[in-house]
Amino acid sequence: MALLYTQEQREFIRMVQEFADQTLTPEVVSKYDHLGQCPVELFKPAFDMGLHMLEIPEEYGGAGLPYSTTAMVFSKLAEYDAGYAITLVSTFVALRSVMLAGSADQARRFADIIEPGAFAAFALSESDAGTDAGSVKSTATRDGDDYILTGEKTFITNGSIANVYVGIFRTADTGNKGLSAFMIERSREGISVGAHEDKMGLRLSDTSTVNFDHVRVPASNRLGDEGAGFKVAMNSLNLSRAFVATLAAGIMQRALDESVSYARIRSQFKRPIIRFEAVQEMLADMAIALETSQVLIHNTMTMMDQGNLVRKEGAMTKTYVTDALQRVVTDAVQVFGGYGVSKAYPVEKLMRDSKVFQIFEGTNQIQRVTIANELDKEYAGKEVGR
């Protein structure tokens, strides 16, 4: 086991385990995975426990846990279902980004909406603005003391269940620098939810199109200055990037658990298949991937706890873990043989849930660009050569 857990961390992990054992039973997860539906009513006990506000400071109603501990809790939750976990992660990441970019009053208003038990969503992506987030077209037009927001946001996690959004809208034509961030309460007129994505995996996570049709918000809902929107988005992605790595590690752990258990029971040629070298290699590589992922995540989280913006480390963590995950889940299905592709067994879902991790929160291609750019900056002015 890579990580040395403190007594307190063990207790928190046990708490979420007890919760998930009761709430996210295999039958329940399977049912909603099949339906492709977010089980909204199953979040009530999570809200009661405060799982949506774990790392939010206590004065905003959170538990004030460090990122490194929160990561462990969410990794454990992702072992049961990563889609359920990401629903909560997206919520607290949205709140955290408001705390970073907005005023204390805005943070308090946002927290007050979520704390009693509500979801939040980050509305950045559009049909023509994925990796190229700077090309967002949705507009925010100033009208007296208000802004009028118009546009369609796509692929929004929690899009149809959120009570409040952080949305990125264009206030000026100046590319990246023309974007502004707003907090938008669901109750405002003109917000409608469009198509719900029927996805390969993370099917318990709600992914929807959200339409803003001349939605009027007061200027006091703008987070930071006009033109700060791109930065708000990037800072938020910085945070969520590391967290999706922890969810990926949770899926990895589950894949390893299922594979080893199965290999010990399944017999062919009168032996459990774990005795065969070809299977042993797969299991060993899975364990190596998991161990290295856990250590990397923990290190990055610790840096975040120390206030580091982890631009490079977050990108590295996300890329490494989510790429490693693909091999792990593919091999998990392989270990299960024919049963691996059957929906009656748990591993095909893990494989389906995994692919999007290489894509969202910044594709692994763009992550590599980011890492290279950071390296470029780091080495500027350094002389190498003996």
Next chain:
Amino acid sequence: MQFDTVFLVLPGLSLDESAGSLTSFALRADLGSKLEALVLPDQGDARYKGLDQVTVLESQALGPANPDGAAQAVADYIKEQSDALVLFDDTRFSQQIAVRLAAIMGVPAVTHVIDLSKKASILTVHKKVYSGSLIQGYRCNVPAVFTVDLTAVPPAERDEAIPVIHKEATVDDNDAQFTLSDQNQGPDLSTARLVVAGGRGLQDKDGAALVNSLAEQLNGAVGASRAAVDAGWFATSTMVGQSGKTVAPDLYLAAGISGTIQHTVGMDKSKCVVAINTDAEAPIFDLADYGLVADARQALTELIEKTAAPGSAEESN
């Protein structure tokens, strides 16, 4: 300390076999004292070989809704005797009376005792603790009250010659009301010779119905694990285990039960255990005599079909 008399208290509601089993337990403990059975109303015939006397305490107020009254009645009767050792079976009502009696008498109590021995003036008892996974011993050299786990303790022989004395008891009544639970058809779970029990592996209420059908067909009682009861598939009264009943039938058929210790502590004295589970590593197989790795619902369906009386109509479901 020599006990003048060892009292075996048999409250109403105790199993018919309690008297015989408690007597044989007391005899096995070889305490060297007079053995007197104290019967509270509705208990039936307690004349077993080895007893010196059976005393029946009579009062209208000695019903199952009044454990305080029963404890007081027993305490008043025992008061005359010095150094009394009092034994009960460990069914709930008996436990209620036993702990109250110990508190009135100001003596220690140990519950769910599985063995009792005496050496010089020291009593030693053992009981299961930590959900039945460990054994704890106690020693004491003063009078005490024990409730005894009589599972699989065979009854002593009957003896009609034991003298029976009736005594009027003065008991304060209370306002509580006792209602007998609905008796399902079929044998009572606590005493049935055959039990068909279901757990989470049944998946849903339809799976549970298969357990009921098979139990009925085999003329056995229905049992359930805590998980299955919590899921709403079986009544609480069918729960077997730490939070439910302890049974020791001739055959215990566990379908879709994983066999956590909280369950097995309630059935591990069964003579023959058959376990059906999809998980070959399930702990239930550690105490089974026969095991089948299979889906519980499928196996039950097949069992119902293959144990049906010849010529009977096909199962309608």
Next chain:
Amino acid sequence: MKVLVLVKGVVDPGPQPSLSEGRLTSGDVVLDHYGKYALEAGLQLAQDQDDQGSVTAASVGPDSETALRDALALGAQDAIEVKTDQENAGLADILAQAVNKEGPFDLVLCGDQATDDSQGVLPAQLAAALGWPLVDAVDALGFVGPRLCYTSLLDKGAVKGTVQLPAVVSVLDTINKPRLPSFRLKMAAKRYQIKEFQAESSQKDPLEKLEMEEVPASSKEVIMVDSVDDLIRALDQVGIRLKKE
């Protein structure tokens, strides 16, 4: 309404307990299983009383602090650690002292036993020491107007009645579904200043605890069968006839 809930810190030995010299070597200390149900019952009763109800958790023994902090994380408003310097102190006596001195309490709730000794003797002793009525094996509990109504579950039926407060009520672990702790309360519980109550000397407990022993391993070797037919046949061979002739 002031409710006192007795909780206990016990070791959770896990599925394979290991002993060394008769003492448990494995497992973390946790809030005792049965105490959770008593605590939930207390929290529900207090909640029903709106702002007038409060729940205090109390515990005695070396592992009290864990149990009390867990109780706080579940929603208890206060926590008291009952301390005694006396070896083998009679627990009922010192708990009664705490109830009387730290009260007045309307109700004392406890689980009907604890996992580490499965005794279930303390509620009756405590009720006797306090001179309060006892209601035990409780599976349902609630106020109807000013009266506290209970249902006790016996093996063959149920008893329904009312009890005059103050009273000691001991509950079964089928009475409710305990809530899960909240992370925020858990953090706050860590900082809570647990009250200490120093008990005066009391009667000694005459029971002496011996070393624990492991349960002798089952000598059974399971016979695995491959089909229902094989099962029926195997049972038939040992005289257990399932098939009707």
